[in-house]
Amino acid sequence: MNTPTHTPVLLDECLDALAPVLSDDNSVVVDGTLGLGGHSEAILNRFAHATVVGIDRDTAALRLANERLSVFGPRFIGVHSTYDHIAEALATANRTSANGILLDLGISSMQIDESDRGFAYAVDAPLDMRMDQTTGQTAADILREYDEGNLIRIFRDFGEEKLAPRYARAIVAERRESPIVRSEHLVRILNDATPYALKNSGHPAKRVFQALRIEVNGELSILRLAIDNALSALAVGGRLLVLSYHSLEDRIVKVAFAAASTSTAPHSLPVVPVALRAGYRLVFSGARNASADEISRNSRAASVKFRAIERLETAA
Ligand SMILES: C[S@@+](CC[C@H](N)C(=O)[O-])C[C@H]1O[C@@H](n2cnc3c(N)ncnc32)[C@H](O)[C@@H]1O
Structure with missing residues (x-):
């Protein structure tokens, strides 16, 4: 490195x-x-x-x-x-x-450049996002454990994400099929859930990744x-x-x-x-x-x- x-x-x-x-x-x-x-x-x-x-x-x-x-x-x-x-x-x-x-x-x-930490949505990595890797829950834990309402809350409050309900619904549906543990998987879910008309208004993962990072690290x-x-x-x-x-x-x-x-x-x-x-x-x-x-x-x-x-x- x-x-x-x-x-x-x-x-x-x-x-x-x-x-x-x-x-x-x-x-x-x-x-x-x-x-x-x-x-x-x-x-x-x-x-x-x-x-x-x-x-x-x-x-x-x-x-x-x-x-x-x-x-x-x-x-x-x-x-x-x-x-x-x-x-x-x-x-x-x-x-x-x-x-x-x-x-x-x-x-x-x-921290952004360290590709194994999961902070960057542009690089596939495990969804960790803990600044202190010795303790606490990871982003993958949140995506597995939080109910739909709590996912909406963090995407809305910590990401100011207008599509929070849509993204939360897509995550809850996907995790029934397969666990969401890598950033590339999450980016794909968010991309697929973004209406075509909004595809060009910034990267769909930006605000969700910010929200997860804020929640993971309190x-x-x-x-x-x-x-x-x-x-x-x-x-x-x-x-x-x-x-x-x-x-x-x-x-x-x-x-x-x-x-x-x-x-x-x-x-x-x-x-x-x-x-x-x-x-x-x-x-x-x-x-x-x-x-x-x-x-x-x-x-x-x-x-x-x-x-x-x-x-x-x-x-x-
Ligand atoms: C923007 S960087 C600081 C860069 C630093 N000023 C420099 O010039 O190198 C922020 C740092 O704060 C640490 N950090 C973020 N939140 C923290 C917290 N609640 N307590 C202690 N450290 C924290 C991060 O791990 C990161 O290393």
């Missing part, structure tokens, strides 16, 4: 957003989505006194990142976990709060928890940076950031008591995108939405 690669998205923008909060000799950053360590390596290079605690649930990614970042000695600590466990990860560096936290959501190019529920835990784990003045790649993720981040940066005081109060002031402020309003130049070099950057928030002294 070729050496796995992943080009970090919005790298300079992330480093610039962290720069004001990493001036301290003792700064610590949690990279909750270590992947191959691209963002972490750049953070360790640019901020020579910072320590990075890198979390990944994928043991293969963690092993490769550990090798790549071993040159930084004790300034890098790799942790096998999910990114909602930020406090536990910080404890491995004997810390209780972080100056910076980065979440670069989704899967890495390496991605949205972990993300909601992770944002809350990350906000609590920030030191005063610390910043949380999130890169998301589809609207379901970005909506969760946007809503959580809006709530954290809004005062709970009634509008009628002439002076807002400290306890009711917002505990966080948005580092910039809205979400930033990648430039056309970056997208031309890295197609993965095309869908990125970047948001950042900072903890204020008033945070509870």
Whole structure:
């Protein structure tokens, strides 16, 4: 196999957003989505006194990142976990709060390229889709066990798939004949179930594969928890940076950031008591995108939405 690669998205923008909060000799950053360590390596290079605690649930990614970042000695600590466990990860560096936290959501190019993991609908592979292959149910388990109603729910809620009932019905009918355990089989079922008039409106498997991946890995529920835990784990003045790649993720981040940066005081109060002031402020309003130049070099950057928030002294 070729050496796995992943080009970090919005790298300079992330480093610039962290720069004001990493001036301290003792700064610590949690990279909750270590992947191959691209963002972490750049953070360790640019901020020579910072320590990075890198979390990944994928043991293969963690092993490769550990090798790549071993040159930084004790300034890098790799942790096998999910990114909602930020406090536990910080404890491995004997810390209780972080100056910076980065979440670069989704899967890495390496995971897509690993043809035996089942993430890519274009390559025939066992329908696994677990980021952490040491635990949990696979996509094939879901296709075997979920009833039609639950399949419709995940295709609709996690894939925003208009043909969810049609696809779920086709899967339930097919699995009575033969188990659906490989991606090529699933793609064929979805293709056959797609009305001719819609055959040209995007690949029929795209949204169903996204939905299965989100369900297999519990991605949205972990993300909601992770944002809350990350906000609590920030030191005063610390910043949380999130890169998301589809609207379901970005909506969760946007809503959580809006709530954290809004005062709970009634509008009628002439002076807002400290306890009711917002505990966080948005580092910039809205979400930033990648430039056309970056997208031309890295197609993965095309869908990125970047948001950042900072903890204020008033945070509870
Ligand atoms: C987009 S990649 C990160 C790439 C990384 N920033 C780099 O530059 O190499 C996302 C990584 O996060 C990991 N990941 C996704 N969800 C996770 C979760 N809930 N907890 C921990 N790691 C997760 C994936 O296994 C993947 O390696």
